[in-house]
Amino acid sequence: GTGPAGDVRSLQSAAPGADARPRPGPPLWLLAEVTYRCPLHCVFCYNPVDFAHHDAELSTEDWLRVLREARAAGAVQCGFSGGEPLLRDDLEVLIAEAHRLGFYTNLLTSGVGLTEQRAAALKAAGLDHIQLSFQDSTRELNDFLSHTRTFDLKQKVARIIKDHGWPMVMNCVIHRLNIDYIDRIIEMADSLGAEYVELANSQYYSWALLNRDHLLPSREQLERAERITNDWRATHDNRMRIFYVVPDYYENRPKKCMNGWGSIFLTITPDGTALPCHTARMLPGQAFPNVRDVSVADIWYRSDGFERYRGTAWMQEPCASCDEKEKDFGGCRCQALMLAGDANATDPVCAKSPKRGVVDEAVARAQRPGNPAVHPLVFRDPKESHRLTACEP
Numbered sequence: 001g002t003g004p005a006g007d008v009r010s011l012q013s014a015a016p017g018a019d020a021r022p023r024p025g026p027p028l029w030l031l032a033e034v035t036y037r038c039p040l041h042c043v044f045c046y047n048p049v050d051f052a053h054h055d056a057e058l059s060t061e062d063w064l065r066v067l068r069e070a071r072a073a074g075a076v077q078c079g080f081s082g083g084e085p086l087l088r089d090d091l092e093v094l095i096a097e098a099h100r101l102g103f104y105t106n107l108l109t110s111g112v113g114l115t116e117q118r119a120a121a122l123k124a125a126g127l128d129h130i131q132l133s134f135q136d137s138t139r140e141l142n143d144f145l146s147h148t149r150t151f152d153l154k155q156k157v158a159r160i161i162k163d164h165g166w167p168m169v170m171n172c173v174i175h176r177l178n179i180d181y182i183d184r185i186i187e188m189a190d191s192l193g194a195e196y197v198e199l200a201n202s203q204y205y206s207w208a209l210l211n212r213d214h215l216l217p218s219r220e221q222l223e224r225a226e227r228i229t230n231d232w233r234a235t236h237d238n239r240m241r242i243f244y245v246v247p248d249y250y251e252n253r254p255k256k257c258m259n260g261w262g263s264i265f266l267t268i269t270p271d272g273t274a275l276p277c278h279t280a281r282m283l284p285g286q287a288f289p290n291v292r293d294v295s296v297a298d299i300w301y302r303s304d305g306f307e308r309y310r311g312t313a314w315m316q317e318p319c320a321s322c323d324e325k326e327k328d329f330g331g332c333r334c335q336a337l338m339l340a341g342d343a344n345a346t347d348p349v350c351a352k353s354p355k356r357g358v359v360d361e362a363v364a365r366a367q368r369p370g371n372p373a374v375h376p377l378v379f380r381d382p383k384e385s386h387r388l389t390a391c392e393p
């Protein structure tokens with residue numbers, strides 16, 4: 001899966017005054033996180049650390065209704081993600097309905113479970129696009145980082161994707177442990193016939209935040225990787241598009257997370273909770289509606305959870321008087337909570353944040369060669385999820 005995205009233009013016109021609240025545009029991008037179950041155990045997984053507490057999955061009927069309601073509310077793109085979405089054996093049914101409704105459909109997968117038969121069924125269902133994730137260019141590191149033997153399988157799946165005529169879109173999360181092999185990762189993507197490769201540095205949420213001391217690269221590593229990526233582009237006539245993203249910790253302005261809270265993204269978690277981003281459920285004192293009880297239109301246009309951080313009226317200083325507030329909307333609410341302890345605060349990535357020191361300290365630690373981390377790598381796993389988060393009785 002991918003983390004918070006920001007490359008889509010907002011269709012919402014900027015509010016002229018702090019209190020002006022224009023009706024938001026439609027939820028253009030629907031992300032259906034159909035399951036948190038996953039055969040992999042990636043150390044940078046963006047699923048919430050407490051995912052194992054939310055294992056009551058929506059039924060096929062519920063998902064079909066969600067798709068219809070979201071399409072009626074104006075959604076045009078539908079991503080099927082997880083966990084590993086192929087673990088749902090009704091995935092073909094859901095994708096067929098999304099296709100029939102006129103969605104552009106995208107499957108985000110580790111490849112585990114994408115057999116010839118299922119690929120044919122997904123093609124028949126009208127699936128438009130598959131994004132296949134890798135962990136590294138070598139079997140050793142791929143299998144270590146995911147804690148599974150999946151490297152060979154992914155090579156096979158890449159061929160199946162090509163054979164069925166889908167564009168080959170690969171994603172490899174980049175971090176301290178694989179960034180020095182970025183040249184080999186690019187070569188591998190090219191040799192598999194990728195049209196597009198996303199080399200996005202891990203963002204520090206959820207499991208990646210737990211493992212941050214192991215994963216945050218040094219400035220030198222990042223600069224080298226960027227140089228290699230640019231060289232490859234220049235010498236290969238851009239035959240494969242490479243999208244390279246640095247960790248926001250190395251920026252001095254925050255990202256416009258999710259393109260703005262409640263502006264285009266709607267995530268439905270496996271149990272039906274509707275969220276403006278993958279991890280918003282962690283925000284304290286903030287309730288989010290469930291599609292079992294509330295319609296998608298009411299969730300999007302009228303729920304408190306989606307209204308909470310829309311626009312700029314909620315901001316405190318230094319955001320409130322910042323002339324860039326419409327540009328990044330104060331950054332990420334989840335990151336503000338995780339790093340500044342306050343979801344209403346300026347995202348500490350911003351150099352204007354009084355809490356920027358927290359980010360600088362993590363960056364400073366990442367420059368040390370040995371970089372002793374306080375604990376060993378934690379692999380994403382239901383047992384670890386229960387160990388790390390208290391069970392509600």
Ligand code: FES
Nearest residue numbers: 257277332333334
């Ligand atoms: Fe940025 Fe939640 S991940 S607002």
